[in-house]
Ligand SMILES: Cc1cc2nc3c(=O)[nH]c(=O)nc-3n(C[C@H](O)[C@H](O)[C@H](O)COP(=O)(O)OP(=O)(O)OC[C@H]3O[C@@H](n4cnc5c(N)ncnc54)[C@H](O)[C@@H]3O)c2cc1C
């Protein structure tokens with residue numbers, strides 16, 4: 001079997017990418033969207049709280065509502081979504097093998113592939129929390145699924161480790177469902193979650209947030225019976241004597257998300273250690289020609305609105321490539337991280353002979369900073385772009401744009417690298 | 426019903442004995458305190474089918490280990506379970522260790538271990554490119570193998586059940602009586618009657634001996650815990666064979682070993698503990714094994730750890746295994762203090778226990794219809810182990826094989842239902858996990874556990890709240906409408 005474009009993953013990223021490919025001239029029959037779940041929508045289907053779509057649609061939607069909009073758009077575009085189809089492997093020459101109850105075990109080749117597999121939650125093992133291994137330790141997303149989709153509670157007295165958004169949202173959800181959330185503890189001196197979630201999910205419910213704290217022990221043989229929390233020093237090591245033990249039956253972990261890149265690795269696509277996603281250019285094309293990545297599989301986004309935006313870029317680029325409309329690059333610039341910047345997307349800019357539009361660079365900072373200037377400098381130290389901000393935090397994505405003129409100038413000067421950095425003012 | 430033989434404890438010792446006897450003309454039952462077989466030391470150990478150079482010549486340990494090594498590979502083949510003879514190195518660092526390696530080599534030769542050799546640094550480095558630059562030599566034992574100790578034990582138990590052995594799970598022996606040549610063994614609610622009793626209760630075997638009625642039982646067991654870290658599959662190829670350091674008075678030391686599933690295992694340490702069932706892991710323990718592993722292999726990076734676990738050794742107050750007919754209780758055989766290499770010895774221990782039962786008066790002959798596989802129709806294959814054609818055929822016949830439930834380990838709904846329909850139905854999350862690895866991959870069940878729980882509940886026709894992690898009080902969820910936070 002052969003398709004012009006295969007999109008792996010039918011979450012917000014995959015749907016937006018496919019819709020954008022159709023908008024940019026690809027026929028919907030030439031596109032195949034493969035989704036392993038029984039319905040499209042991705043992780044949004046279990047996020048029944050409001051707060052999605054403020055940027056994209058200018059109104060507050062729930063997760064399923066936001067997904068619904070894109071499912072409708074996909075239908076209107078004439079796209080079909082193959083559900084219950086789990087992709088098992090991808091090769092560097094774009095052969096996709098998937099399995100489903102309806103079609104069996106199938107290998108299909110493609111001219112272009114868009115990776116949109118989302119991410120998974122970090123687990124206890126990755127953190128190496130010692131202790132016994134009783135029932136009652138869940139990632140926040142698993143708990144969210146039990147509560148919102150199965151109608152069950154994962155426990156009644158809860159300690160939450162990690163203040164990522166999903167953890168914060170689950171603190172509120174579990175409380176509303178009648179559980180007692182004893183505290184949220186966070187290893188870092190700041191929360192990784194959005195400021196609005198700290199207010200709406202913790203403060204409004206009097207749930208304490210302990211920064212610079214971690215879990216040092218889990219008690220209980222069959223089921224969690226206690227969780228011990230301790231303060232940590234600046235090297236994030238527990239400070240002896242600061243332990244507090246909570247009598248509880250559940251530990252929820254909200255300790256980060258990891259892009260789901262096993263297929264990507266299998267295809268030999270190079271992965272950026274900082275994002276845990278593929279290295280991409282401004283079109284979200286990986287280092288393998290015709291393989292694109294977008295959404296949480298590329299880097300973890302805090303808002304789905306930005307996922308849709310990024311996916312549209314990938315969808316358009318894939319369509320243009322398939323239709324032979326891509327202007328070849330005459331020069332490549334690699335994007336470096338400077339002081340205070342953890343990673344950037346894209347990591348590379350491929351500049352065509354006549355750049356037609358600006359390139360927006362997204363990035364995350366390494367720590368909380370007040371009063372800063374965000375800059376892009378070229379290899380000779382010339383500042384190309386700058387923007388002042390009163391505060392930045394690792395939990396919120398930043399961006400800067402390079403104008404068409406700057407791109408031209410970089411290409412003309414054969415500039416090899418540019419650096420995104422932060423200056424304290 | 427009065428069984429000929431009741432086996433207490435479904436670890437490798439009890440299960441191999443059950444499988445062995447299931448090929449004979451006698452009726453057999455096994456009772457086990459846990460919700461599954463292989464819940465004791467057999468679940469959590471180094472998974473090495475030792476070659477047999479460790480034990481002192483002339484001991485039971487030495488004899489059963491060397492024979493067990495051979496039989497284990499045969500049985501694994503019959504049961505369709507992987508048992509890979511990757512070999513083992515006891516790695517020496519300098520002159521001091523050379524003496525010890527020589528000693529081990531001579532023991533091995535006396536014990537009848539095949540193909541043992543002491544090799545130099547160059548050969549060692551060629552075989553194990555990631556070994557520490559300070560390693561100077563090793564004792565190479567090509568017959569040492571790795572397997573999945575609980576997977577093999579589960580398969581052997583299913584085979585025993587297929588051949589008519591009754592398994593009583595969640596049956597913790599608390600009391601017993603003896604009258605008219607029959608033992609009545611109870612868990613307080615249910616009683617099993619049998620003419621012969623085999624005590625294979627692992628770390629609790631000395632207690633069970635007393636429950637059975639032994640006075641002044643000579644063996645005392647000190648539980649000793651060993652902790653491990655499991656590393657991601659990306660590290661699985663860092664070691665080609667099992668790497669030990671030279672054993673000291675404290676034990677065999679920290680090893681680095683590939684696992685049959687393609688992960689890398691590091692551990693164990695050894696600490697005496699009071700509570701024999703306390704399988705927690707500790708921060709100092711995990712640091713200790715990390716350091717130990719780094720000594721053998723400096724490139725080990727614990728950022729690739731996916732989980733940690735620990736197992737408890739039933740260390741007796743004597744050097745050897747204590748496997749004997751009771752002196753006080755006619756028809757009772759004890760298998761006590763079966764610590765390492767107890768797993769490797771399992772199949773040979775089973776033969777030996779059968780001999781002891783014969784000595785005690787049990788009579789049997791070979792059954793002519795013994796089925797050596799897990800099911801009457803052979804050994805079921807997991808979806809991920811099938812060829813492409815088999816995969817397609819399986820999905821055509823049963824579409825549930827086309828539905829991936831655990832995406833990290835590629836476990837399908839068909840695999841999960843198959844484990845539910847087995848002779849020992851897998852009705853808990855951990856039972857499923859140990860049969861098909863669902864929930865054991867990178868995401869550690871984050872994605873699949875709610876789905877596996879739902880499949881079990883639907884198959885068993887009850888609510889999700891009845892599904893546990895591993896029996897007892899290990900509940901997972903409660904229905905939403907129950908009032909929470911009631912302790913305040
Ligand atoms: C648990 C969780 C809770 C979240 N809660 C919030 C929130 O409250 N508010 C907010 O703004 N953002 C939240 N987010 C973030 C937001 O939902 C994501 O940014 C967005 O859903 C990412 O979209 P995506 O399409 O990249 O990934 P996903 O939504 O994860 O979609 C990926 C899709 O790919 C499919 N897939 C993956 N691998 C394969 C394969 N091999 N074969 C076939 N299909 C495959 C998956 O089934 C899934 O449908 C949450 C994220 C997570 C993980």
Ligand SMILES: Cc1cc2nc3c(=O)[nH]c(=O)nc-3n(C[C@H](O)[C@H](O)[C@H](O)COP(=O)(O)OP(=O)(O)OC[C@H]3O[C@@H](n4cnc5c(N)ncnc54)[C@H](O)[C@@H]3O)c2cc1C
Pocket residue numbers: 433434435436437438439456457458459462463464465466467468469470471472473474475596597598599625626627628629630633650651652693736737738739760763764765766767768769770
């Ligand atoms: C850290 C560690 C590493 C090891 N490494 C290796 C190795 O690499 N190679 C090797 O060969 N050996 C190894 N061993 C040793 C090996 O694991 C044991 O010797 C072997 O598993 C013992 O099996 P068993 O059946 O005798 O006991 P167990 O597996 O402990 O089984 C005993 C069973 O009895 C049950 N039971 C207890 N009390 C009762 C009761 N009252 N009623 C009913 N049931 C009861 C328990 O639940 C348990 O399932 C290791 C051991 C440990 C702890």
